[in-house]
Amino acid sequence: MRFILILSLLCFALWPALAQDTIAEKMSWLAKAKSTSNFFVHFDKNVYTNNEIAYFTGYLIKEGATKVSNHQIMSVCLVRDLDSAIIIQDKFVMGKGLSFGSITLPDSILTGNYHFIAYTDQLINGLPSAIFYQSITIKTNIDPAFKASLKVLDATKENSKNHQVLLAVTTKDNRFLPKPTQINYRYGSLSKKTKTDPSGQLLISLPEQSNLTDPNLYVKLKNDKDSSYLNLALPLKKNKASIGFYPEGGSLVLGLSSNIGWEVKDQQKMPVAVKAFLYENNEVIDTVETSSYGIGKFLLLPKRESTYSIKLIHSGLADSIYYLPKAIEKGFVLNLKSAIVRDTLSLSIKTTGTKNLNFLLHNFRQIFSSIPFDMETNRRMIKIPLDEVPKGLVTLTVLDSLNRPLAERIFFAHYDNEEKITTSTDKQIYNQREKVTLNLKLNSDTISLVSIACIQDNRLEIKKINDIESYTYLTSELNALPVVLKGTPFKDKNYLEQVLLVKGWRKYTWQDLQTTTASDIIAKKDSLQMLGSITKSKKELVKPVTIGVFGDNKIRLINTSEKGSFNFNVDELILEQGKKSVLFINDKNKFDYKIQIYDQFLAVDEKLSKSLVFENPVLPSTIVNNAELVLKGNEKAIRLKEVVIKSRKDNGISYRGASGSNACGDYVCRYNILNCRNHPGDADNTQPVAGRSYMTNGISMIYQECRAGLGVDENFLKFNGIHQPKEFYHNDYKDPQEPAFFSTIYWNYGMMLTNKKETELNFYTSDITGKFKIIVQGVTNKGVVYSENFFEVKPSK
Structure with missing residues (x-):
């Protein structure tokens, strides 16, 4: 029992007040300086x-x-x-x-x-x-106007300096195009504009580039008015892998055995499953390996005068030696029994140096527990209750008596992967256009607000999936994570154990903490707005004017400043989705005025689109064509050749080209459905008429007058306001002649679920067959929830 100690959180009060206040204060500053x-x-x-x-x-x-x-x-x-x-x-x-x-x-x-x-x-x-x-x-869902393909003629060899890629372009029936296709391509730092030869081919020679993080060749093709894009991830010649070694706790210590996590990635940051020899000096002492996530673990007892290294056994990577960090003379080693824990953290600690320690449980923004501890012996087994620690990632830092970090380990506290929401359908296999009954049950003493999607399963690419649990507890706190091949990251305990062994705290470091001062918390807070200005005869105003704004059924008046500037309250800009706000001046000299809107959101869009860097690991390939991004035949309706009707009147209904929408963006499809999501842009759409009844979301409604198109002249300015959500159109597809190729067959938001009370929802399958996935995720007053389920749709007999 001497070697097993249960540390009480009541020991918090025994820690020297000055030292604890100093670190707590710095963490508070850091939390505010890097608050997100x-x-x-x-x-x-x-x-x-x-x-x-x-x-x-x-x-x-x-x-x-x-x-x-x-x-x-x-x-x-x-x-x-x-x-x-x-x-x-x-x-x-x-x-x-x-x-x-x-x-x-x-x-x-x-x-x-x-x-x-x-x-x-x-x-x-x-x-x-x-x-x-x-x-x-x-x-x-449209077959491309021409066929185009990229093919690597010869994979890059060790002594080859160039890639040879053949671009071929033909008509849809494999004939020569009447004239060459304009080509723009980019590969790394190389960009070029050219065109195909008379046979529709182009041989692209690409010099090998060093330190290339994006292996894609990007090609834009333009033939007359038709364009297409292709990108091909090219194979690279053998390069050194990117390998990181992570001794558990942070350091290798002479004479103390410790677990070492290691991670292997290729040049494109893709994880590599690999075997390797572990060397002590020049002698092989073990064979180690990584998982499909590129992560592995082995045990090592460092010896004096010994050097340790890894040599990979992998034909696709350069034959190189990777050295482990050197062991220090005196230090501290810790080992967690598991990094995924519920209410108690169990660990073993070994030291060859400092005896007087402080255990700190924190997230670099807040200290949850601080515990002074005397080692007494060189080895101890410890259990720490986590009563005051919140659910999620927590860092255990071991400090010496001067509050210098000796060892550190990240773990997940209060882990619970039990299903908070149970989802069930009345059947597992449905026919096309058959009713689905979905039951949802919240299995916790709380209230949840969720969004629900039922989608075709192949409309979810694994490497691009985000779920609210994994994002909240993992992705938002750590760097880019390896892609989980099945399920979600949060639900896979084995995956979490591997990741937490090699992923330390990435956002904050002790160096940041030491250099943070009170002045760092001073942050400029602001909010984005929609601003406007009015000029008269191209000159600044000398007195205020009143302008009107409408988009919904209300007209609001706004007074400008003396110089003509004005801004909006949020509620003045709220209107139905698909409609625009309209500004106007009611003045006898209104034609002398000019209204301008400055949308600050657009400037931020430009800034973020150019500055944000996203990691998108890719696998090299040898051939690609522009038909790969076309939906399969059983997932799309037969698209008729577009017929443009310039104008036509029938019973007072005006037709406007192929879209048929009015100034408010509203239209009626051939089946008398208002803004039918099955027929946007259809040639048979008509403009709705005020006072007439139309179907929407399964009910009949009387259409009100569209004010956005009334009296518009040079003094009316249309602009995008702030939109309310448009309801998802629920259809029973009773009309057999109406195609129903929808990959999202159900969507709902703001659905409230209460404790242990079933909620029943109904919707219909579409004409698409195959596997469908139900995703339910949202928030509760105790955290976040996620659940999923599957069913299959087979062709109707």
């Missing part, structure tokens, strides 16, 4: 097509330097990875840390890799205090 909010956005999926709607819910989970109530607007923009171009942007109402919305992707959007950037209106030192990004892939 934990912001997560649930997107319904991460693979979309042109003209498809992306649904999302924003959760401000943790309050940072700015109160949750101050976050009133969520901005979402879509950025193309290839050139950081902003494709579309919109803003949505936020209240009590929640925001809901959707964005319709343009019909003309090109295939490839993109990412959504979501952030709120609160700024800290000029940048949003709450930012979230979601990588997505855009596929198309």
